[in-house]
Amino acid sequence: MSQTVWIARHGNRLDFVNPEWFNSAERRYDPPLSEDGFIQARQLGQRLKSEEICHIFSSPFLRAIQTANEIAEILNLPFKLEAGLSEWHNIDWMTETPETHPQELLEKEFPRIDWNYHSRVIPQYPENEEEMYYRTAATARKLVAEFTEDILLVGHGASVLGTTKGLVKGNPIVNASLCCLVKVVSHSYGWQMELNGDVSHLSKREEKIRFN
Secondary structure, eight states: OOOEEEEEEOOOBHHHHOTTHHHHOTTTTOOOBOHHHHHHHHHHHHHHTTSOOOEEEEOSSHHHHHHHHHHHHHHTOOBEEOGGGOOOOOTTTOSSOOOOOOHHHHHHHOTTBOTTOOOSOOOOSSOOHHHHHHHHHHHHHHHHHHOOSOEEEEEOHHHHHHHHHHHSSSOOOOOOOTTOEEEEEEETTEEEEEEEEEOTTOSSOOSSOOOO
16 A cells, blocks of 8 residues: 655744844753744644644654644644654754753643654764764654554654655655655655655745754
8 A cells, every 4th residue: 555654844943033042041952943933833734634644753852842743733643752853963063962851841741742652763972964864764764664554754854854865766855944844655666755845835934944
């Protein structure tokens, strides 16, 4: 049977709108969505409302969790945290292993998280570009092998690129702007990308793509 994998990037983040946030943040590499980022996430959820998605997987970074939660509310689904979809642990972006929000805090705010699920892939800090692509590609392959229904992956610019490349042959060029949508469908001859970074569902779109 054919399977569809939807791959989305999180919405706009607070430190893109207010760079000063980073200087006083408790978890400076785990910013939340900005106000317009929540709007983007809800618009993405409305775009996916008519699709037959059965499982949602999210990076454990807060901006991806908040994006996935908005979508999960609209689709009335739980969602799973998958560390393999995490942000690129790039030493040029992060001076130490990025700290994300602990389970006890997330449980209070996001009851749709399925805590019975455990990540299939764990990133290491630091990782170079090749390691990031290997990690995210391996995550996509593991998830489609284990979950054969239509799924949604919510991550970051790097993980949108890596998971797509992990399924589609030929090193495709992928558009990975904020809250974009990639659609990859399995066929007898392999995976085919049918949407490449679609943002037609957004009322406000990223003018210049930033990948971190």
